[in-house]
Amino acid sequence: MTTARRPGTTRSAATAATTALSALALLWIIALLARDDPSLAGAALGSAVWWGTAVTLVLQSAGLLWSPHRATAALAWTAVLSVVLAGVFPGGLFTVTALPVLVAAFLAALTAPWRGVRWWALGSGVLVAVGYFANGSGEGRSDGAALATQAVLQAALVVGLPLLPASMIAAQRATRAAQQETLAAVTRERDAKIGEALALERAAMARELHDIAAHHLSGISLMASAVARQTASAPDEARSGALQIREQSNVILEDLRRLVGLLRDVGPEDRGVKTLATVPGLIETARRTGARVDFDVRSDERRDPGAGISPLGQLAAYRMVQESLTNAARHAPGAHCVVTVDDRDPRRLRLTVRNAPPVPRARPASRGTGFGIVGMRERASLIGGVFDAGPTGDDGWETCMSIPRESHDLPERSA
Known part of the structure; x- marks a missing residue:
């Protein structure tokens, strides 16, 4: 059974291998130049100094194999090895050890929190400066002040310089991650x-x-x-x-x-059966909230408006008026509304809720989800009715529902 490598492990291995090969290639080039440069005496290919430096570079690059969560430890590891090399094999090849330290500093700032990186970076910078100073002293340099200044600059360049771009990249990543998390949270809340x-x-x-x-x-x-x-x-x-x-x-x-479902108790309110007879009470409740609502019943006076309308149809009518008034209050606050019940057709009952445009300086609420219109249309479909909604010519809004009557309940039923 094979086990797939994690992406982080593969990237660490590739980074370590690339760093080692680049450092060894640079070390080989310097060894070739040592033939013509007296200042690089002792750095010839195959010498003890050369081999000691090569081993140090490999060990420094191996530290980059550690997981991203230990990137700060890898930075300290590369800096310590450079100090060890300066103490054992001082010479012109010491500068090459700055490459793994630079890569480790970049990775540490890229993957680790800044609170921890700053102290590790400061300590590693001190080690790099100490190693540079020790290497210069081992080469016989006696200008201590100048050597100390160069050591500090070396530490700033090797450790401090890569922190800047890495920190910017890490900040961008954190920002994108926060945005994605916020979007996911908003999506979960909406769902x-x-x-x-x-x-x-x-x-x-x-x-x-x-x-x-x-x-x-x-x-x-x-x-x-x-x-x-x-x-x-x-x-x-x-x-x-x-x-x-x-x-x-x-x-x-x-x-x-x-309509089949499980009976669940969602609260003590709104328990009564809703019919056309309860619509005036609904309108009165809306008026008490400050809404301007008129109620117009158009009937031939030979039957009750609810005659021939099934209980499910009367419920759909009540919910249609309720949702329409709610939408008007949300999207056109202060607008005048008219609820019309047209009972003149012996076969169908027609309900219309029309609101004028919102009053000036009114602030409509959010656009909403649109489920209210969908719900009203589904209710109309359940009872074999027809529902329609849309804007009016004067920038208002109108909802209409046509509900069929049950012929066996009509007073003028034929024998």
Whole structure:
């Protein structure tokens, strides 16, 4: 069974190998130049100094194999080895050891937190300066002040210089990571809110369906009792009652097929069955919040507006008015609203909620999710109705729902 290497391990190995090969290539070039440069005496290829420096470079590069979480330790390791080389084999090849230290400093600033890097970088810089000073002293230099100044500059260049670009890159990475985390958090919050809203809506619809089913079943129970009493004395009426029971049973089965869910208690409020008769109370509640809402009922005065409208249809009408008034308050605060119930068509009931444009200097709320329109359209589809919404010619907004009547409930039902 093979185990895939982690990306961080592969990058560390590639960095260490590249650093070692580059340092050894530079060491080889310096050894070639030593043939013509008397100042590099003793740095010839194959000499003890050369081999000692080569081993030091390999060991320094091997420190880069440590995990990114130990990049500061790798920086200290490369600096310590340079001091050891300066003490054992001082010479012109010491400068090559600055390459692994530079790479280690860059990696440390790139991967480790700045709070820890600054102290490790300061300590490593001191070690590099000490190594440079020891190497110069081992070569026989007697200008201590100048040598100390050069040692400090060497440490600043080797350790301090790579910290600047690495810190900028690390800051950019941290910024991108923070932005991605913020985006992920916003996405999770949005999904949670949508899930909560859907759960509450489903629970409310399930509770309301229970109430509707109870309404139908109560009627079925009463009709069944009447049929039981009329079976012997009035068989024709019993047969008619049985057909009505069958019709009511089909209605409730259809409602159950349209909307099935688990009954869940989402709170003590809003427990009553919502019908067209409760719409005036809804409008009055909106008026108490400061909204300007007019209620217009257009009827032929021969029947109640709710006649022939199933309980599920009346619930859809109530929710349509409720959601429309909520949207008007959110997107057009202060606008005048008109709720119209048109009962003149014997086959359909039409509801319209129209709001004018928002008043000047009003500040609409956020745009919202758009689920309100979707919910109203789905409710209309469940009852076989039609829903439409859109802007009006005067920059207002209008929602309309057409709800079919159940013919067997109409007063003017034909025989």
